[in-house]
Amino acid sequence: MSKLKSLREARASVFTQVDELRTAADGREMTVEEQARWNQLLSDYDKADKAVETEERYLDIERRQTEQRVDQPSPPNTQKQEQEYRSAFCDYLLRGGNGISAESRALFEERAGITGLSAGVIVPTTLADSIEIALKAYGGMFEAGTILSTATGGDLIMPTVNNTTAKAVVVPEYNQSTKSAPSFGSEALKAYTYRTPIVPVSMELLQDSSFDLEALLSSLLADSFGRGVNEDLTVGSGTNKPKGIVNWAIASEAKPAAAAITLDDIIDLIKGVDSAYARNGRFMFNRSTLWSLVKIKDSTGRYIWQEGARDGTPPTLFGKNYILNDDIADVGAGNASMLFGDLSKYKIRMVKNFRVIRLNELLAEYLSIGLFGFARVDGILLDAGTHPVHKLVHKSS
Template identity: 35%
Template sequence: MHFAAAAKAALEKRAGLINELRSVEADTTLSEAEKRERVERIDVDVRALEAEARESVERAEREAEVRSLAERAGGLVLPGPSGFRAGERDEAAELRAVARGELPGVDFDLRTATTGTAANAGNTKPVTFVAQVIEAMRERSPFLNRTRILTTGGGETMEWPVKNGRPTAAQVAENTAYGKSDGSWTKTNIGAYKYGVLLEATQEIVDDSALDILGILAQDAGEAVADKVVADLLVGDGSSKPWGWITRAAAGKTVANTAALTGDAVIDLQHSLLSPYRRNAVFMMNDSTLAVVRKLKDSTGNYLWQPSLQAGAPDMLLGTPVLTDPNVAPIGAGAKAIAYGDPSKYLTRQVKNLRVVRSDEYGFDRDVVAFKVTWRGSGDLFDTASVKTLVTTAA
């Protein structure tokens, strides 16, 4: 009998003895000596059953702990090349195992990836697959890394609160009721949409361990997936796709055309956003708009643009980081040409982790193996006051 079942059976027997014990104590036909004798005998059996149940439970717990340890041990990667510590995951070895057919597929956690340099086919420097995918995605748009990322175990539709307004306070006189002021809240439904790409590699590339197949796949996969995912997270219309950060943003400043896009207009946009949101805010625009903004000067003839002097650090505009993305609309009629806000108020929901699966059958006749890279998720803005846009009414 299983330990848990044995513990349950012992406890059920104990419960029966407890009922019998109560019956003995309530029996008026028995003398006190007879009651004491029976109670003592039953009590011995009760204690024995308690000990049996306790021992079974402890054994069941130890068994469960051993199973858990076995599962955890099964997820560990065997020691790889020198430089990998015990227990450290060797993602390169895992993907090579997938390529050789030793594993059907692997999951890579986007949240634990470290930045790496994307490599080309001739690079043999060992870097992690996930790091290269993330690097490619970051190169396409640094916006994704600044959003709030929520990883869920399933892709069911998720309700999320959206803050549309703030409560207001007022002075309250002595012995006077407080005025009621509710914040404005609504809800949004965040689903999960699947994004993916299928990559092919010849068997010769797979078999050649000196060739950085990870660099090839990671660069191509990261760029392909990021191009589509980030586009929807920025400008998606919510119809079978996420609601975009810029799509949800309200206008903070409107100008007529390129000539009206002045330094003062950018300052007006910045101050259309409440000061608490300005602490983590960024400017976002495409490169054609950036070319106009970089030429803006203040009243003394100094450029508002402040180029970064440190590698990896963003350029600055009015003391605020500037991000560029090709999905932001260029200056034109009704275009949201510049966004200014806090990306952390945007929720990026991803389902599980980035998944890579290998198939031998897909290109069997051409001696080609295929790698399928999949990302599932969605997103929406959960604080509508956290981002504003500069809108142009003409080109």
Template identity: 30%
Template sequence: MSYYESKKLREERGEIVHQMHELAKQVKSEERDFTSEELEKWDHLEADERSYTSKIDTVERLERANSLVTDKEEVQEQYRSLKPRSNKSEQVTQRDWELALRGAAFRNTDNFTEEMDQACRKLKMSPSQGKVSFRAQSTDATQGGNTAGNEPIRGLEQALLSYGGLNSVATTISTATGNTLPYPTVNTTGQTASIIGENTEVTNTSVTFSQVTYGAFKYATLVQPVSLELMQDSSVNMMDFISNALVTRIARAQADDWVNGDGTGEPRGFLLDSSNGKTSDGTGVISYDDLVDLQASIDAAYDVNSVWLMNRSSEASIKKLVDDQSRPLWLPNLVPNSPTTLLGKPIVIDEAMPDIANAATPIAYGDFSKYIIRRVSGVDVRFLQERYMDLGAVGVIAFARADGALIDAGTNPVKHMTITGS
């Protein structure tokens, strides 16, 4: 993978985007809706554009990875510096996997042996840091057994589903404890100075402070029981998979709360405190004028760091819009590592945002660094060793404490669009 491959993919995607722009421009100039044939063509072009975007992202991620380590010998040398190599072969055996998995289960207990520790080191795992976790319930096919067998494929295809987005542009504060965290605010924008005459008494005034208080709501995954048989028989390295899966389950729940939380027993989603910057001119649809008005509703002091927030469905609708000069509003990231933009500002995709529909608030714009996410320590993964001992299994569960709310001192750093209709 090279820069030139990335450049070629971007050029090919640029041609597809050009065709999309020309199609939208033609429809706009003729003041009509898309025909069924044009919609079909558009859908094909949009699918191709997404495919190229995915390929470009993969290439650039690989390029970044390759830039970190380019020599296999360097990797081996780094590993040798962590643990002296013995004269014995370093080939990983089934016994190593079994010992490492047991080591992960019995970490920080009297049952954790030196042999388990050596197996964990050989597999580059660190149970003392909790960077391991376990498999599905049992060797039943759908509960993990499909990863075991005489000679299974040594891989695992996971279903993917996008989540988050707001988290990437919000401000995160990490604390060691979950004690109440007040965040002070003040609004003096309505106060100015004045010209006074000679020997004129100056009137006293005061500044009023307020605050937003952050707590620490406790998130938990369901218990993940893992049978001894599966720990011994699975040939797929699912340790990182399960560990990441537990974290992802918590992240998905939090991502929805950052947007839609009602503040009662859960964080305050930003839509609860953002103000309405624009009500769409049309019923159930968004127009170019609507987007311009929403963007203009944000004060220039916040506009410097402002971005658009919407889900993929809303972005697809906006891709078809052009301005009064038949120029597309949506522009792809043709420059490596640059974001897709709308009216000159980056688009952040968050699938927790509502779809375009009557009375919905599908698009927001503003400075989302004013949304504060408070986290307490990290994700805590626990191993329930005694609870399932009579079943020959170990339970795994993860917890995390967090809160979130929009900081608005009074001048509305984030605003949303409300779609006309009921």
């Protein structure tokens, strides 16, 4: 049995226990023991779900790497060249730009596509790829939005046009055609610089030949970068930072209670989005909201949350997939706890790639170097006037 299949079956087993307990307690308050078991099962399911997501990401990465090797056959000495390049990269981290050999310098500059290693350095391609994957797995906005990469950081103008009022009409023969002027507009994507905190790395650690340098940088730098950027792309104010998708979204006509979401609220949220966007629509909410949805039933007594753990298909809500984003607010008074619409209309602009800078002197007295990452990012929801994403905003009281 494959590892992924085993993990999915383990997740399905936990879900079965959740479902059985929920059914057993239907129509009455849970006992203290049942509530404690309920909470434990939800925690177990989260862990099992995370394990499945991790294995699926790994298999997807493995598949893409295999396809790349098939599409671009590697020469026999590729592995040796890769080892030499990694060695040159580690030499630079240990000794700085003036301390590496001429051979290592030539190899590193040729591979990295830069000259003059006197200050910062672009990380190897393999590391940049692993950081990108980590960002997509973090938070939710990099999964939901459309990423645009640009070579420079000047304002990127995104044009919009609204021609939804125009429609064909019957015109009698030899009569003049009607005129309709589309409404043109534009939005500007800027480039806000995000820097991670400086990560100190000791020379002793770098000198350990068995140490996985790439795993360290991916984990420490990408996680801290992802936390800050995902939060702003979700709820940013738009003042000296990106305007988050929650602040771009239009409030639904539904007015859910301060502390709950009903089936009617979700139906009204979906109904408010134009069919052109709802066709590719997805929900976005946090894990806490997900579990509050578990107990909602439709008019026939069926739970609206359709979990696909039994057959390995993605979970859906009214047949629509959802994205978990823990920077979305919880269910609560005045909060926007749920989004629905074509989330791909949110455009995330990144200037070049995520980069890592090496600091030689800052931590020298601690026999350490400092590493930090940075990238320039902005995000907008392209809305030409028909509002591709709506949000569910709870009453204040």
